Amino acid sequence: MKSDIWIDAGTVKSLKKQRLSEIMAGNTRIALICKNGEFSAVSGECNHEKGPMAQGRMEGDYIVCPWHGWKYHRETGHAMPPFEIACLPRHEVHQKDGHIFIKSKPSNKRAHFPHPAHSLSRDVKRAKGPIRVAGISTTPMSKSLPRYSTSEDLLNSALAHAHSKFGAQTRLIKLRELKFSHCGGFYSIDEKACTWPCTFTQMDEKDQLTEVYEALVFWADVVIIATPIRWGNASSLYYKMAERLNCIENQILLSGKKLIKDKVASFIITGGQDNVQSVAGLMMMFFGELGFQLPQQSFIGHSRGWAAEDMANNAALVKSSGRLKKDARDLVDRAVDTARELLKR
Numbered sequence: 289m290k291s292d293i294w295i296d297a298g299t300v301k302s303l304k305k306q307r308l309s310e311i312m313a314g315n316t317r318i319a320l321i322c323k324n325g326e327f328s329a330v331s332g333e334c335n336h337e338k339g340p341m342a343q344g345r346m347e348g349d350y351i352v353c354p355w356h357g358w359k360y361h362r363e364t365g366h367a368m369p370p371f372e373i374a375c376l377p378r379h380e381v382h383q384k385d386g387h388i389f390i391k392s393k394p395s396n397k398r399a400h401f402p403h404p405a406h407s408l409s410r411d412v413k414r415a416k417g418p419i420r421v422a423g424i425s426t427t428p429m430s431k432s433l434p435r436y437s438t439s440e441d442l443l444n445s446a447l448a449h450a451h452s453k454f455g456a457q458t459r460l461i462k463l464r465e466l467k468f469s470h471c472g473g474f475y476s477i478d479e480k481a482c483t484w485p486c487t488f489t490q491m492d493e494k495d496q497l498t499e500v501y502e503a504l505v506f507w508a509d510v511v512i513i514a515t516p517i518r519w520g521n522a523s524s525l526y527y528k529m530a531e532r533l534n535c536i537e538n539q540i541l542l543s544g545k546k547l548i549k550d551k552v553a554s555f556i557i558t559g560g561q562d563n564v565q566s567v568a569g570l571m572m573m574f575f576g577e578l579g580f581q582l583p584q585q586s587f588i589g590h591s592r593g594w595a596a597e598d599m600a601n602n603a604a605l606v607k608s609s610g611r612l613k614k615d616a617r618d619l620v621d622r623a624v625d626t627a628r629e630l631l632k633r
């Protein structure tokens with residue numbers, strides 16, 4: 289198709305009924321805006337991840353992208369200050385014989401706000417060095433009222449063993465100490481709206497889940513996730529993290545990009561009460577979907593059963609249990625053995 293032709297977008301009468309309409313000029317998406325009877329047109333694709341601008345909403349003179357909320361002026365196409373260097377292509381509009389015509393060729397080029405690529409968007413490559421084991425403790429706890437955690441105690445035992453037996457580098461991440469946003473559910477708008485790096489990570493440099501992404505995607509050969517059982521499930525913090533990890537798995541579906549390769553995941557699950565196997569099943573499934581390999585017997589668990597409400601006794605039991613500490617060490621042995629095999633490939 290010729291690039292400078294005028295597209296008949298439809299009648300003024302019908303187009304006046306909605307503030308935003310998507311008009312196609314060949315393969316080019318255009319957002320037509322009508323405000324107070326005046327028409328203007330800009331590119332129908334957002335600068336960020338090509339979100340469909342015409343499906344957004346108006347906020348004053350700005351169109352808000354429906355995917356992650358970037359805003360552009362309806363007439364100039366410039367992004368909202370302080371990002372006004374960024375600009376969408378604009379298209380000329382005129383009315384004739386009761387119809388709206390849009391020039392297919394834009395009158396300016398798309399301009400992006402200059403910023404360096406996020407560090408998480410670098411290539412995934414294992415840095416040389418000894419085996420590396422990351423532990424993620426997902427138990428919620430008040431900072432001002434710290435308490436003994438059965439799952440975190442066993443995780444600490446596991447990491448200490450990884451270091452002493454295998455000379456592993458270890459890293460303990462306590463999710464409760466990180467400030468991070470819950471998932472925005474962008475995947476539920478459109479699978480392409482769930483990006484890598486996560487959009488929250490890109491847009492908020494203070495979001496601290498970067499520490500988890502760094503460990504899972506780049507640093508660790510083995511990841512051990514420890515959780516308490518809360519009402520038959522993993523902890524609320526575990527799920528807050530898991531939802532933000534959707535962007536890792538989503539890259540496989542979108543473009544076949546495997547961010548997690550040749551890494552091992554194992555789990556420590558403790559509850560004063562029951563449901564170890566169910567929690568393990570869900571965690572194994574999820575981390576498998578992210579791309580982790582599971583060693584044989586990839587979890588250890590502890591629970592004294594539904595009726596055991598005497599939690600102080602449970603804490604004392606785990607604290608003094610040689611068997612559970614041995615279980616944690618054996619878990620590490622299996623995970624590291626599997627990781628070593630994978631690293632030989």
Ligand code: FES
Binds near residue numbers: 336337353354355357
């Ligand atoms: S804000 Fe438009 S695609 Fe992300």
